[in-house]
Amino acid sequence: MLRLFVLPSLVVVSAIGQTMPPEPERQLAREIYTELVEIKSGYTTGATTPVAEAVAARLKAAGFSASDIFVGGAIPAKANLVARYHGSGRRRPILLLAHTDVVEARREDWSMDPFQFIERDGYFYGRGTGDDKAQAAVWVANLIRYKREGFKPDRDIIVALTADEEGGGPYNGVQWLLKNRRDLIDAEFALNEGGWGEMAGGKKISNDIQVSEKYVVNFRLEVRNKGGHSSLPVADNAIYHLASALDRLSKFGFPLKTNPVTRAYLDAMFKIETGPVKDDLRAAAGGSTEAMQRVAQASPAWNATLRTTCVATQIEGGHARNALPQLAAANVNCRVLPEDSVEYVESTLHRVIADDQVNLAIAGEVSNGPASPMREDVLRAVSRLTGTLWPGVPTVPIMVMGATDGLYLRAAGIPTYGVQGFFMDRDDIRFHGRDERMAVTSFFEGQTFLYELVKALSKTGD
Numbered sequence: 001m002l003r004l005f006v007l008p009s010l011v012v013v014s015a016i017g018q019t020m021p022p023e024p025e026r027q028l029a030r031e032i033y034t035e036l037v038e039i040k041s042g043y044t045t046g047a048t049t050p051v052a053e054a055v056a057a058r059l060k061a062a063g064f065s066a067s068d069i070f071v072g073g074a075i076p077a078k079a080n081l082v083a084r085y086h087g088s089g090r091r092r093p094i095l096l097l098a099h100t101d102v103v104e105a106r107r108e109d110w111s112m113d114p115f116q117f118i119e120r121d122g123y124f125y126g127r128g129t130g131d132d133k134a135q136a137a138v139w140v141a142n143l144i145r146y147k148r149e150g151f152k153p154d155r156d157i158i159v160a161l162t163a164d165e166e167g168g169g170p171y172n173g174v175q176w177l178l179k180n181r182r183d184l185i186d187a188e189f190a191l192n193e194g195g196w197g198e199m200a201g202g203k204k205i206s207n208d209i210q211v212s213e214k215y216v217v218n219f220r221l222e223v224r225n226k227g228g229h230s231s232l233p234v235a236d237n238a239i240y241h242l243a244s245a246l247d248r249l250s251k252f253g254f255p256l257k258t259n260p261v262t263r264a265y266l267d268a269m270f271k272i273e274t275g276p277v278k279d280d281l282r283a284a285a286g287g288s289t290e291a292m293q294r295v296a297q298a299s300p301a302w303n304a305t306l307r308t309t310c311v312a313t314q315i316e317g318g319h320a321r322n323a324l325p326q327l328a329a330a331n332v333n334c335r336v337l338p339e340d341s342v343e344y345v346e347s348t349l350h351r352v353i354a355d356d357q358v359n360l361a362i363a364g365e366v367s368n369g370p371a372s373p374m375r376e377d378v379l380r381a382v383s384r385l386t387g388t389l390w391p392g393v394p395t396v397p398i399m400v401m402g403a404t405d406g407l408y409l410r411a412a413g414i415p416t417y418g419v420q421g422f423f424m425d426r427d428d429i430r431f432h433g434r435d436e437r438m439a440v441t442s443f444f445e446g447q448t449f450l451y452e453l454v455k456a457l458s459k460t461g462d
């Protein structure tokens with residue numbers, strides 16, 4: 001019993017100022033990381049099953065019982081892994097998520113083999129070193145460490161490594177698990193990708209935690225016309241109808257507004273920013289529309305933070321050089337704030353287009369989820385730990401413009417927080433791109449961060 005009480009405080013003491021894990025833990029994480037990166041799990045050409053199986057084998061070797069390890073998925077090539085580390089059950093489980101598929105990478109596009117794990121000049125190179133195999137490797141290494149150290153959490157710790165986040169589609173592991181094996185991943189909340197540490201000029205400036213994300217809706221604008229010979233033009237022209245509609249859209253901006261997440265973000269930015277918009281950031285967080293306007297004008301990212309956006313991304317139309325067009329169509333891609341509904345966006349577009357010749361229809365799937373609540377316990381644990389490991393670095397809640405698997409979990413009622421503690425140069429993010437890499441120190445510091453964070457969130461007493 002004594003050991004149980006002594007152990008946590010020892011761990012906390014050793015964590016202060018100590019950002020590097022002990023050597024054997026580093027070795028283990030690096031080994032797993034290497035193995036995962038070298039498995040070719042490209043979204044379209046690869047399989048995730050070898051990743052799930054490799055991890056299952058490691059966990060079994062580390063003493064996890066077969067009944068706590070699940071391997072399965074939508075099709076044989078796209079398996080997911082779910083592993084459970086049992087706690088006292090005093091609180092509901094925590095889910096640690098990472099995806100195991102990667103964006104395709106071709107040898108000829110890279111300066112090295114993308115599926116060979118290489119350490120060079122202080123970086124680990126390889127497809128997935130950033131997105132998302134670092135987090136996957138760290139979850140597994142830390143889970144094995146908890147077991148070896150005899151850590152007794154007050155909730156189950158579930159690690160889920162899932163298929164097909166990139167591009168989603170029919171084999172997406174999170175959607176499949178929610179639909180078929182929700183019991184395996186049901187949790188009070190989840191930690192996932194989506195938020196990392198930001199560096200500028202070699203200096204750490206913030207540790208981001210992603211609390212919500214915009215969702216995507218595509219609309220097809222379509223005008224049909226009887227057409228005719230181009231030598232006899234008439235005013236009623238499909239291309240002109242569409243062009244006018246898009247012109248009105250280009251001049252329109254959805255209302256600027258904030259929500260609890262973006263308010264906290266703007267407030268944190270106010271503390272970091274030194275330029276001319278500094279005071280506007282605080283005023284925008286306080287609800288000033290004029291300040292929001294200036295902030296939105298200062299950067300496309302801030303504009304996208306403060307409003308739903310809809311933009312034309314593709315057009316098609318006409319069938320011959322010498323014929324009046326019978327069809328003109330455009331795709332309009334909307335990134336919608338979580339609090340705005342699809343119906344609201346659609347009716348707003350109708351109003352802006354203001355032309356009943358222009359038909360408006362949703363194209364493809366819409367999956368929107370609510371923002372995760374700003375859970376005090378999670379945010380406090382993240383900012384405390386960030387302050388301990390990297391003194392002076394603020395924790396910044398963010399809403400991202402893209403989409404992660406967190407969307408599906410949030411929609412299913414499992415609040416999800418994107419946090420990694422891997423620091424990256426904000427002007428050199430190579431996810432999905434060539435020569436993807438992760439700084440060696442960032443990887444191991446993230447390992448420490450996530451090890452301590454999960455402990456703090458699953459420890460009885462506070």
Ligand SMILES: [Zn+2]
Binds near residue numbers: 132193
């Ligand atoms: Zn990812």
